[in-house]
Amino acid sequence: MDEDVLAEELRQSLGELVRAVRTVDTMPPGEAAVLGFLDREGPLTTADLARLRGVTHQSVAKSVKDLSAAGLVRGERHPDDGRKLLLHLTGAGLSRLRRERTGRAGALGAAIRETFTPEEQRRLGESVALLSRLTAHLAGH
Secondary structure, three states: OOHHHHHHHHHHHHHHHHHHHHHHOOOOHHHHHHHHHHHHHOOEOHHHHHHHHOOOHHHHHHHHHHHHHOOOEEEEEOOOOOOOEEEEEOHHHHHHHHHHHHHHHHHHHHHHHHHOOHHHHHHHHHHHHHHHHHHHHHHOO
16 A cells, blocks of 8 residues: 555544544543643643644633633742743642543443454554554654
8 A cells, every 4th residue: 555545544544533532522622632731741831731732822821721710720830930830730630631531441442342353453452552653753752
């Protein structure tokens, strides 16, 4: 198979998979993304989050405002630059993020069990390792 054709089919398929899995989400994608980055990366500024997400500062600021109002993130003055606010994931934020992740994993796990034979599930597991390598390469790791 031509690598460019494979690349396009993979891009489309993964995009559709991500969108299908997100149908079980109970919070807006931007807010879930902010919580996810704070969980993986630790405390960040709004500018850091915007850069990581590839969106505008204003877009992240709105999500942060809503998350702060819900008690899911908290801000404190940046230790090196008091003009900046360093955002932290709260315990409630981590709990909410875990519920979102559990819902996604549960929906995806059920679909895998219902769709694939045990042999196909094994092959899918092998494919995850390949996709992880591809992701690492694209991310420059």
